[in-house]
Amino acid sequence: MRTFFSNLKIAHKLLASSLVFLLPVVVLALFVFASFNRDIHTVRMEKDGLRLIRPLSVIMESLPTHRHYAHSYLQGDPALLERIKPVTGRIRGAFSDFFSVSDGLEQPLRIDDASLDAARLEEAQPARIYRYWEKMHAEWNTLSPRESDARHHALHQAAQALFFRIGDTSSLLLDPDSDSCHLATVSLRELPGCQEAAAEVMLLGMDALTARTLTPETRTGIASAAGRIEKVFLDRIRRDLETALREDSRVNGESQSLQQALPPAFARYEQALVLLLDKARLLTSVDTPALSPEEFETAGTSAIEAGDALWTVAVDELDRLLDLRAASLNRKRAFAGSLGLLALALAFGMVFLVARSIARPLAVVSGIADAVSGGDMAGAGERIRAASRAGFVAVLPDGDTRDTSRHSEVDRLFRAMALMTGTIESLLDQVALTGDQVAVSAGQISESVRRLEETVSQQAASTSEVTATSREISGTVNELARTMSRVAALAAETGELAGTGVEGLEDIRSSMQELTDSTADITARLNTFRERTDMITEVITAITRVASQTNMLSLNATIEAEKAGEYGSGFAVVAREISRLADQTAIAALDIEEMILEMQTAVRDGVDAVERHARRTRESSERTARISDDLGRVIEHARRLGSPLEQVNQGMQMQSESAQQISVAMEQLTRGARLTRDSLSDFRVAAGRLNDSVTGLREVTRFSRGDGGRA
């Protein structure tokens, strides 16, 4: 229900509200119209009532006269037959008038038989009255006077009942206006009553004067009637007429005819009545008044006629007043109706204009908003300028912070839209700039992230290597520890073994020593031998040298001998002998040299061998000594090794634990590196999303100032 209402357009809403406002207005209008109509209807009814009453009053007025004449006739005065005829004719004419009027009425003022039955006024039924009258008229001259009186009385009563019924149902007796109501009262009550009383006075006086006797009842009758006239009716009539005349100007404007016709008519009536009353007083007060019945009748008749005239004037004026009232009511009704319609039209026009004045700018604003939301900033700006040109609003320059509370909502909306659009444009520009910067930064971040990732990967790899290595270390250290304990055990064993070995070594050492000594001895001998042979060699060398020189001598001698020719033959022989000598010497020397060489070689070899042997022996001895020392130290160490070995073992275990811890730390490092890598990849994803956002931002910035040409 709520959504239905909120989805209505402004025009519809305004229409709905105005319809809601229209409701009481319409109701009031209806009431007003109804009251107008009711008043107009009342006027018509009153007029209808007047139309009915006119003939009826004739009847009522004529009936007493008719009764009187009938009574007199039935009492034996045939001259009245003639006098009764016009009365009868009048009455009959009045009846036919009445019926023609009542038949012509649209709404017969509830004097139909059914209504009168319901109101328990059966006797007032017009048809019944007419029938009664007809019946009476048909046989009137056969009735007894008392019966005639009674019938006339009944008829009069019925007519009067009908008269008052009509007066009620036509609301003449409840006439709302203060001028006409008095006229109505006069016409319906007071004047008929006065006329009746006047008729009674006249008739009774005429009877008395005709009979020349004034019976007490007659006198009483006359007196009472005169008294009624004098004390009641006349005053009342005067008062009512005066009130009517007074009030006349107040109600529907002064009615000229009323003002002019009524007072003289009343004056005449009063005058006539006064005359009659004078005559009646005269009659009643004086035993033998000097009055003739004709005089009395004339006075009475003139009074009655003046009364009729007054009644006619009153009724006519009443009619006219009713017409005036009806006209005034009609005017007022028309005026009210047209005014109302005009106001309604104005209201609807106003509503329409208001709706338009709201809806159109709103449509423009929503168009601007659509343009902005669709990204067409240039279009939005154009719309704003067009709107300000079209005069929707005076768009203030940007940044104007004048108090806007004085302006209309539409103005404020437009201003807000213009400001917003401008702000959005500048924001988009900034966003574009920022987007570029962010893109650059995002690219840099991506690059850094990539490099970081590589580094981290490498780090992870090296860390895992380190982990593996540290695990290996740990394992190795464990192995070492185990090995160390074994070594400790072995060292102990070794110590024991070494202990036994040392003794044997001592023997070896001593024998080695002996060997060394003997070897040195041999060496010394061999050296001596070598010296000898060296000496021999020197001798040999000398011999050889001699041989060589001898040989050379021989050679040179041969040469000289050759050069000397025949003189040198002896020299040649000498040279030959020397040469032979040299040869022999040389050969011998050579032989010796060969032997010596062989000896030397042998000796040298032997010396070398011995030397080698001695060297080896020395070395072995030294080695053995060293070994012995080493063994001794080893034993010592092995003995002393226990605790350091234990310490080493503990150290190894601690190292193993440290290696374990390193391994653990490395694993943590690996995990950390992996987390870093994961967060880096998250970072990369974020950088990627940043890139996407930048792309999205770039998309947004294409909206700024128009097309997608701005990348």
Place this chain on the structure above:
Amino acid sequence: MILILFQIGADTFGLEASRVTEVVPLLASRTVPHVPGYITGIINYRGDVVPLVDLSMLHRGTPSQPFLSTRIILSGYDDEIGERRTVGLIAERVTDTFNCRREDFQPPGVRTDGIRYLGEVLLDHGRTIQLVSPERILTREVLEILHAGAGEQG
């Protein structure tokens, strides 16, 4: 005639004794730079500067071994312009002499252009003795060098 025999390796060579001034043992020599390798140096022989030629080096490329039998054969000759020259030839196994006749020599059979200092051969009881011409061992260029160096020193 009488030949002074020497050996280079396993081969026997001979030099005419009439051409030999003297045979001396190996003396300390002074080396001369920028000369062929077979010229091992110069010696002072009775006041004269004599170049030494290592025949083993010249012939085989290996220097003579310093035995007692390795001696310097001082040989004199006349060079192309008729000057008296002396050259010291270092040779191995300079111990024997050999008596022969000129007619016993035969052409060497194999003649190479490079070995100008070798001459005819003589067959004797299984060994071949080849003649050496001392004047052909030293070329003029080498002599120039030697005497230039010697001139500077002397």
